[in-house]
Amino acid sequence: MTQENMSSPDPDAETENDTLVSPRPGSEAVNAGRGSGRKSDSRTVIESRNLDVYYGNDQALQNIDIAIPQNQVTAMIGPSGCGKSTFLRCINRMNDLIDSCRVDGDLFFEGKNVYDDDVDPVSLRRHIGMVFQAPNPFPKSIYDNVAYGLKVQGKTENVDEKVEQALKGAALWDEVKNRLDESGLELSGGQQQRLCIARAIAVDPEVILMDEPASALDPVATSQIEDLIDDLAEEYTVIIVTHNMQQAARISDKTAVFLTGGELVEFDDTQKIFENPQSQRVEDYITGKFG
Ligand SMILES: Nc1ncnc2c1ncn2[C@@H]1O[C@H](COP(=O)(O)OP(=O)(O)OP(=O)(O)O)[C@@H](O)[C@H]1O
Numbered sequence: 001m002t003q004e005n006m007s008s009p010d011p012d013a014e015t016e017n018d019t020l021v022s023p024r025p026g027s028e029a030v031n032a033g034r035g036s037g038r039k040s041d042s043r044t045v046i047e048s049r050n051l052d053v054y055y056g057n058d059q060a061l062q063n064i065d066i067a068i069p070q071n072q073v074t075a076m077i078g079p080s081g082c083g084k085s086t087f088l089r090c091i092n093r094m095n096d097l098i099d100s101c102r103v104d105g106d107l108f109f110e111g112k113n114v115y116d117d118d119v120d121p122v123s124l125r126r127h128i129g130m131v132f133q134a135p136n137p138f139p140k141s142i143y144d145n146v147a148y149g150l151k152v153q154g155k156t157e158n159v160d161e162k163v164e165q166a167l168k169g170a171a172l173w174d175e176v177k178n179r180l181d182e183s184g185l186e187l188s189g190g191q192q193q194r195l196c197i198a199r200a201i202a203v204d205p206e207v208i209l210m211d212e213p214a215s216a217l218d219p220v221a222t223s224q225i226e227d228l229i230d231d232l233a234e235e236y237t238v239i240i241v242t243h244n245m246q247q248a249a250r251i252s253d254k255t256a257v258f259l260t261g262g263e264l265v266e267f268d269d270t271q272k273i274f275e276n277p278q279s280q281r282v283e284d285y286i287t288g289k290f291g
């Protein structure tokens, strides 16, 4: 199985483990939720401490400390090879699938260290879904693509309704409601990407990781995905890697800037990063002086 295919629920996993996550003492909402406004501080969902990642002897990430807030959009930007995808893959343990990859340090999801021995990566990926650069629908009908994760989890009740909800949530329903039996592969690229988002949200995750989800799409489809990301943040925590600086500025609440060498140089409110960064290196990067 390729990495891309691991974005969706694992067919080998027959059992659901909803007990993965125990609330972390002291992590209760401070000022959480859409009701209080997405721009305000909300509680931390993902947190890394002293995270180092190696591929063999090569270090890809150095000492990453970050706390990602709930129900906000966090963008990760930085030059090619600086470790953005590596960091994203740490969060739902996709790096486990790369033999040479080693992770040191801590990464918490809802206060639980995802690298603890008792964490089942397959369950973890149901809580933390992923959408990739290239849309990767299964060679199945539109309906079955979305229903797939529910089926794997043995959730057989109200499947039609849940499929409809997920497709509506992914802003695709109106375009496909009369062709649910057609293959997902017959959709356009932008529609396929929204189908993958529907597939990810059908199993009701808390976090959605997106690795350059719009970079293969035309401007119209890109703008649809951007609108969708904004809506998704009402219900989910969204972490998106993008090379498109304007996109990061448009859609995110927080921005993390990684630079060559696998360093997280700055992490702050998006407006601050783009208008008044603390680091000269970040300013140089976002103004296009290097990178
Ligand atoms: N499977 C792998 N095996 C060995 N080295 C890897 C692997 N994946 C990534 N790396 C290395 O780790 C470093 C970070 O790569 P990563 O893909 O995380 O960067 P990135 O910031 O996502 O880059 P891009 O913007 O090009 O996608 C690079 O030096 C890369 O060569």
Ligand SMILES: [Mg+2]
Residues within 6 Å of the ligand: 084, 085, 086, 211, 241
């Ligand atoms: Mg990448």
